Amino acid sequence: MSEKKASVWQGFKAFLMRGNVVDLAVAVVIGAAFTNIVNSVVKGIINPLIGAVGTKNLDSYSSCLKGPCTGTGDSATGVRILWGSVLGATLTFVITAAVVYFLMVLPMSKYLAKVEARRKAKEGTQEIVELTELEVLKEIRDLLVAQRGSGHGER
Numbered sequence: 607m608s609e610k611k612a613s614v615w616q617g618f619k620a621f622l623m624r625g626n627v628v629d630l631a632v633a634v635v636i637g638a639a640f641t642n643i644v645n646s647v648v649k650g651i652i653n654p655l656i657g658a659v660g661t662k663n664l665d666s667y668s669s670c671l672k673g674p675c676t677g678t679g680d681s682a683t684g685v686r687i688l689w690g691s692v693l694g695a696t697l698t699f700v701i702t703a704a705v706v707y708f709l710m711v712l713p714m715s716k717y718l719a720k721v722e723a724r725r726k727a728k729e730g731t732q733e734i735v736e737l738t739e740l741e742v743l744k745e746i747r748d749l750l751v752a753q754r755g756s757g758h759g760e761r
Contacts, residue, residue: 644702652697664694 621627653664660667667690668675675684 640702640706644698644705648694648698648701652701653694664690664697666690667693 656664665688667688669687669689671685671687673684675686
């Protein structure tokens with residue numbers, strides 16, 4: 607039983623030490639901190655810009671679907687659709703996606719493309735050298751076969 611516990615513990619430890627799990631944990635922590643930045647941008651910049659046209663609080667935008675929509679909270683009557691909060695969440699998502707793409711994904715893609723190009727260039731020169739060496743060896747083989755054929759056939 608202790609061997610099984612030890613192997614389970616070792617397996618769990620190996621799982622935690624994989625790069626993907628650690629990277630995922632770091633991404634979650636950074637994402638949580640990044641959420642505060644995005645929310646601040648939306649509340650401090652985007653909402654006031656929208657407020658120049660309407661109201662600063664997008665949650666106040668709504669439509670009444672049924673009945674007289676009066677009151678708020680538990681005392682509200684009618685069926686109210688709060689499309690302003692959906693719009694706010696959508697704006698937050700779009701801004702988050704744009705910032706992540708332009709500040710993280712795009713630069714990383716460019717960097718990885720450069721690294722890949724350098725690696726391929728290095729491999730390309732090695733392949734040329736290897737192909738040249740292979741061709742030289744084939745020529746040597748052909749010469750040796752030709753020498754054997756002409757010189758050894760007289761014995």
